[in-house]
Amino acid sequence: MGRRWLVTGCSSGLGRALATAAAAAGDRLVVTARRTEDLAELAGAWPGRIVPVPLELRDEASCEAAVRTAADTLGGIDVLVNNAGVGLFGAVEEVSDTELRDQLEILLVGPWRLTRLVLPLMRAQGHGHVLNVSSVAGRTAFPGLAAYVAGKHALEGMSESLAAEAAAHGIRVTVVEPGMFATRYGTSLAEARHRTTAYDATTRDVLDGTRGLAENPETGRPEDFAARVLDIVATDAPTPLRIPIGDDAYGYVEAAHRTADEELAAARLLTLRRRPQSR
Structure with missing residues (x-):
């Protein structure tokens, strides 16, 4: 019968490639x-295998309807892929409360809500796989993408707790961390409403590089991402919680680990340093 998937964010990019590969x-x-x-x-390309459903992640009723439709149409949900996302460019000082909330609604609250709705179904059937699409930004930071980075870090933290909670019910949790892929992310990246030139020197290269992702010949192809995700879902062997995807992804993650190790060593010297004994 094959697996039964609910995948968000399939109009283009990684979600569309994954849906095509799974079908x-x-x-x-x-x-x-x-x-x-x-x-x-x-x-239309996959009649009977792909059912389109509208979803507004920021709306609770819309999320409930999407999960209900998936469960009724497919007879259950084996794999939930929280892929939908959007980017916001702006330094911390430039991002308003409203813009931050909107970013976190899509990157964290929406996936959390869908996961909460799907978990009872997976528990009842005794198995399931929640796959959260993060980013290398879930392990490291990029100037000018503070709100996006915050959302992805939070998603990874939620996933780590979920993995410990759900394992006893036969539910797997995986966080995939794509590197740079040729999607519409760069061209659709919104900018904070109130920008200032004060941060141009530290953020301009990131903005230009992100805008040009789709045209960069070294950027990964969404089809490669989809193939790796299918491999992850298909394996019966234990898998890591976090899995970088893309030729460049491991470089970003390894650099983040080196920085974390250096920070920990420096902190140890600072906080565990012996104080001079008083006489």
Whole structure:
């Protein structure tokens, strides 16, 4: 019968490539986007295997309806992929409360809500796989992407707790951390409403590089990401909680680990240093 998937953010990019690869493998999916017309071509290419459903992650009723439709249409949910996301460019000083809340609603609150809705179904059937799409930004930071980085770090923290909570119910949890892939992320990246030139020197290269991701010949292809995710879901062997994906991803993660080790060593010298004995 194949696996039954609920995948968010499938209008383009990584989500669309994953939906295509899973359908080609014989699986059935409910795929989501804010506008179902953006999913028409995808669903038309795989009639009977891909069912498009509208989803507004910031709306509780919309999330409930998407999960209910997936459960009813597919007869259950084996794999939940929290992939939908959006980026906001702005230094910490430039991002307003409203912009920050909107970013976290999509990157953290929405995935948390969908996971909470799907978990009872997975517990009842005795198995399931929650796969949260993070980023190398979930392990390291980029100037100008503070809100996005905060959301991905929080998603990874939630996933780590979830993995410890859900394992006894036969539910696997995986965080995939894509490196740089050729998607619309860069071109659709919104900018904070109130920018200032004060941070141009530290953020400009990041903005220019992100805008040019889709045209960069060294950027990964979404189809490669999809193939790796299918491998992760298909294996019966134990897998790490966090899995970088992409040729560049391991470089970013390894650099983040080196920095963390150096910070820990420096902190140890600072806080565990013996004080001179008084006489």
